[in-house]
Amino acid sequence: MRIIGLWAMVLVLLYALQTSLLTFINFDGFSANLMLLLTVSVAFLRGHEKGAFFGFMAGLLQDATTGSYFGLATFSYMTIGLIFGKFSVNLFRDQSLLPVISSIPALVIHFAITIAFLFLLGWQIDLIRFLKFDFWPTAIMQVVLAYPVHRLVLSLNELSKRR
Amino acid sequence: MSNKVRKEKPTGKKIIALIVVFISVFCCVFFAARGKFNTTATNGAAMMLVAPFQRAFSWAGSQLTFIKDSVTEISHLHEQNKKLREEVELLRAQNLTASEYASENQRLRNLLGYKQAAVQFDLVAASVIGRESASWSSVIVINRGTIDGVANNMAVVTELGLVGHVMEAGVNSAKVQLLIDPRSSVGTLIQRPESRVAGIVEGDSKNPSHPKMVNIPKDSDVKVEDMVVTSGFGGVYPKGLVVGKIIDIHNEEGGLLQYGVIETSVDFQKLEDVAVIVASREAPPEPIQPPPQTPGTETDPHETAEKLQQAQQQILDAQQQVQDAQQQQLQEAGYVVEEGGQ
Numbered sequence: 001m002r003i004i005g006l007w008a009m010v011l012v013l014l015y016a017l018q019t020s021l022l023t024f025i026n027f028d029g030f031s032a033n034l035m036l037l038l039t040v041s042v043a044f045l046r047g048h049e050k051g052a053f054f055g056f057m058a059g060l061l062q063d064a065t066t067g068s069y070f071g072l073a074t075f076s077y078m079t080i081g082l083i084f085g086k087f088s089v090n091l092f093r094d095q096s097l098l099p100v101i102s103s104i105p106a107l108v109i110h111f112a113i114t115i116a117f118l119f120l121l122g123w124q125i126d127l128i129r130f131l132k133f134d135f136w137p138t139a140i141m142q143v144v145l146a147y148p149v150h151r152l153v154l155s156l157n158e159l160s161k162r163r
Numbered sequence: 164m165s166n167k168v169r170k171e172k173p174t175g176k177k178i179i180a181l182i183v184v185f186i187s188v189f190c191c192v193f194f195a196a197r198g199k200f201n202t203t204a205t206n207g208a209a210m211m212l213v214a215p216f217q218r219a220f221s222w223a224g225s226q227l228t229f230i231k232d233s234v235t236e237i238s239h240l241h242e243q244n245k246k247l248r249e250e251v252e253l254l255r256a257q258n259l260t261a262s263e264y265a266s267e268n269q270r271l272r273n274l275l276g277y278k279q280a281a282v283q284f285d286l287v288a289a290s291v292i293g294r295e296s297a298s299w300s301s302v303i304v305i306n307r308g309t310i311d312g313v314a315n316n317m318a319v320v321t322e323l324g325l326v327g328h329v330m331e332a333g334v335n336s337a338k339v340q341l342l343i344d345p346r347s348s349v350g351t352l353i354q355r356p357e358s359r360v361a362g363i364v365e366g367d368s369k370n371p372s373h374p375k376m377v378n379i380p381k382d383s384d385v386k387v388e389d390m391v392v393t394s395g396f397g398g399v400y401p402k403g404l405v406v407g408k409i410i411d412i413h414n415e416e417g418g419l420l421q422y423g424v425i426e427t428s429v430d431f432q433k434l435e436d437v438a439v440i441v442a443s444r445e446a447p448p449e450p451i452q453p454p455p456q457t458p459g460t461e462t463d464p465h466e467t468a469e470k471l472q473q474a475q476q477q478i479l480d481a482q483q484q485v486q487d488a489q490q491q492q493l494q495e496a497g498y499v500v501e502e503g504g505q
Contacts, residue, residue: 016219074191
């Protein structure tokens with residue numbers, strides 16, 4: 001129970017960090033997405049079921065607090081947790097570089113799902129402008145923050161196993 | 164930490180549960196977007212949970228931003244300070260140049276004023292470009308020479324008074340022996356009408372800044388504060404140029420003569436622009452001034468002249484009218500035939 005509380009606390013703290021402190025470092029309104037990095041790391045370390053569940057919780061937290069469309073982030077993170085958790089079956093879990101590299105495809109999938117939903121809801125998205133001004137700055141921040149987030153998840157994972 | 168490869172085999176129930184969840188969330192998005200799905204209570208609870216942490220992180224963020232802004236501002240101020248220092252140095256240099264120009268402008272204006280006032284002289288303005296000053300010699304070099312019409316023994320003046328005379332004129336420069344040079348001697352007289360005592364002003368090697376007016380008879384009417392002007396004797400210096408004023412009077416050793424110590428009107432230490440008198444003639448007569456009027460009966464001479472002119476014009480007009488009337492009467496009586504008539 002304590003372990004679950006610890007994971008929940010980390011989730012809430014990182015989300016608060018993402019929506020407060022990290023917003024001071026933003027490019028065109030886009031800042032780092034720690035929930036995405038957290039989901040990818042958990043998925044790599046704990047498999048697709050836990051990854052999807054963690055993504056679900058992270059997305060739910062985001063949708064419940066700052067989300068524009070309830071369920072959008074939940075669906076996206078859950079999908080990403082599921083996909084990247086599938087990879088963990090055939091990979092070594094302590095490869096720290098993997099989540100760093102994976103942060104880019106994870107971001108691509110997240111943006112793809114979001115854009116697809118927005119398109120289905122009748123929004124017009126300028127994809128070229130989006131890729132040029134929004135995607136790459138966010139991707140750079142994701143790569144920079146991927147390693148520390150993964151180290152944090154790794155430590156929590158070890159702690160969970162010991163308990 | 165283990166490097167074991169994970170082996171997971173999803174069961175059918177789990178897959179079904181996952182699919183159900185995915186479809187539910189997918190539908191949620193569309194329902195929420197169309198306002199058919201409301202999660203106000205959940206949102207409130209989640210916000211309440213996250214808000215304290217957000218506040219704490221936001222405070223930290225604002226502090227960091229403040230520090231970053233302060234550092235940026237300090238850096239900016241340092242840069243600005245550097246630029247302002249450079250600007251101050253530049254402006255100081257410009258100010259110095261401007262002051263120099265202003266000073267030169269003032270001197271030239273004064274000289275021009277003198278040139279316009281002294282209509283009896285043809286003046287050539289010159290700048291002092293060299294100076295030799297010792298107790299035995301006081302000579303300056305000016306930037307005008309024979310090419311400008313300057314010749315030997317021409318008087319050199321400023322608007323304040325006599326400077327000296329040209330002792331050696333070159334092609335484009337000239338040496339001027341100053342009034343205070345011990346070798347210089349200028350024929351002068353006391354300007355005061357009651358006095359008009361003549362004497363010679365010579366440079367004094369013992370007191371280079373104050374020349375002496377010598378050869379003054381002991382019983383002559385010379386007082387301290389008397390103005391000394393050139394007498395015109397000798398032909399080098401035109402008459403009436405101000406030399407200076409008597410500030411002290413001493414008896415000569417022989418006992419028959421006395422000499423006056425003169426404070427020159429020109430400050431020879433600040434001599435920068437001078438004028439060479441290349442030609443001189445008699446001064447034109449002063450314009451006639453109206454005589455003094457009895458108090459209480461003053462009239463304006465210009466107004467009187469205008470009135471007089473108007474009266475003369477009226478008389479002329481009246482005469483013309485009388486002539487015209489007479490002409491008309493003669494025509495009517497038939498004594499005069501109209502021009503062009505039969």
